[in-house]
Amino acid sequence: MKVSKTFAFCAAAITCAALLPAAANAAEDVVIGVIVPTTGALAPLGIDMKNGYELAAKDHPTVKGKPVRLVIEDDQGNAASGLMKAQKLVIKDRAPILVGGATSALVLGLAAQADRLNVPIVTTNAQAVQVTGAQCNRFVFRTNPNDAMVGNATRVLMQKRPELLQKNGSLSTTTLSGARATRQSSPKSRASKSWGGWPLNGNG
Template sequence: MRFLKMDMRAATVAAALTASFGLAAAPADAKVEGDTIILGAAMSLTGKYSTNGIDTQNGYELAVDMINKNGGVKVGGKSYKFKVAYYDDESTPARGAQLAERLINQDGVKYMLGPYSSGLTKAIAPVTEKYKIPMIEAEGASRSLFTQGYRYMFAVLSTSEQYLASSVALAAELAEASGKKASDVKVAMAFENDPFSLDVRAGVVEDAKKHGMNIVIDDKLPRDLADMTSTLTKVKALKPDLLVISGHAKGAVTAGRQISEMKLDVPMIAMTHCESAKITENFGAGPMEGILCPTQWSETLSYKDDLFGTAGEYDALFKKTYPSYKTVPYQAAQASAALQVWKDAFERANSFDTEALRDAIAATDMETFYGRIKFAPEGNNIAKPMVLRQIQGGEYLVVAPTKWASSKVQHPRQPKY
């Protein structure tokens, strides 16, 4: 009986293998079919990342549509259209890596778009590297993605260590404007002890050191964070000029509530996840007034390009195309920008050769509605700054970097507790 079972299993495996070889044999070379360039992407269409995964897919699709409608991609004097082949990775990294293999090996895809989230990107990048397939990703921000020496992966978004570093730069700018030295600024930090928040912390520490600032508090927050009283009491005692907090939505919820309860009197507070924690809805616009929140992109920025126009025009087009959205997530905007980079690279390389394309992508330097895109040798975008918005009267207004900002920063913050 036992042997019989084993045989059955062997037979199943053999059948599956035959079937997959059969499948693999069918589309021999699918990278360019007729006048269509096929890009591949594993996308989290189901599972825990599905909301953001679908945002990303919509961003990709909107850009594909717009590029195809506006003359397509010109290679060798001929106009080509983009098409993206998707597979659902179910929000699991292992599945993502399998699907990347399948896209490249079986479907013959030679040009990849990134999946959603750092975790999935981390799982897929080794596959695209192995086959020397260029990938432009838009949703993996973790610093650790860019320390592996990957040659074929490029990211249009700002990396996670930049999330709050811009608040340090802003604090330095404001100190100097008021006749003080940047090195006089006292910084208090409270970061959760997890990879993302520690990335954010590393960026803050680096920039604070660069300006010679004094870090007076450096608290790590526990994973099951519910109370920050002791940290905030320390903040009250040491009176820093800048308080930076990052600990996902729970960090923002806890900080938002206790900042309000303890009537914290710090001139500048910056934290991540303000919107996912709904701090203005939960704790009122008055107490949250003046808190700075970073974002990759905002529709009020004065960035623009020839395809989508301004950031505001992109916002309007996206809402028109997908009426279910009330606000446009930055995940969609950066996904669209990834396709603009592909188009630009194809046209500059004027070739379908992956090596030529890789070099063309590496040499990218373009303005888009999403911001400027120029890659470091490690593959991350170094030209687009992280944007800081400030809560003013319950609205999130872009206040930094000053060059692109639509509103003036309120400093010191004037909360109404």
């Protein structure tokens, strides 16, 4: 369940926030800046993430004796809007850590300005390898698997447990679609006509 996974990830973020110096004008609170889309096309995902963060804060209401306070901003599923909300959270709300990031586009945009924001940015959903790849920013962290990890796990699943896909038509279709997309985007992958014995060229 996504809420449970997000809950666990946010609990870790709250723990990280406890290790950071408190802002001068919010000495009594541990402020966590949350950036998620609560309106627009990505609202269902953003609301799910927000619920997870709120559950984590409810379960861990204090750190080092100080109350946790979430300040939630709606990025509307737009990277430019997300950057403005991040600046607001850091400058006005004095959040010493930012969490969220429903899309890789948003997180990569924040990463480009991370040195100026000067606070840790923890994404629980962005999957692009570049988010925490070789050229990533030192302020950016990820708690979820990246696309390469998911692709490798899918390949292993297709090789070792094909019956799981055969019994689940929608999962099979989604998995093969992802594999084909990976093949089209990678010259090395384009040389392969199958992945774990499953065809990558047809519609099957």
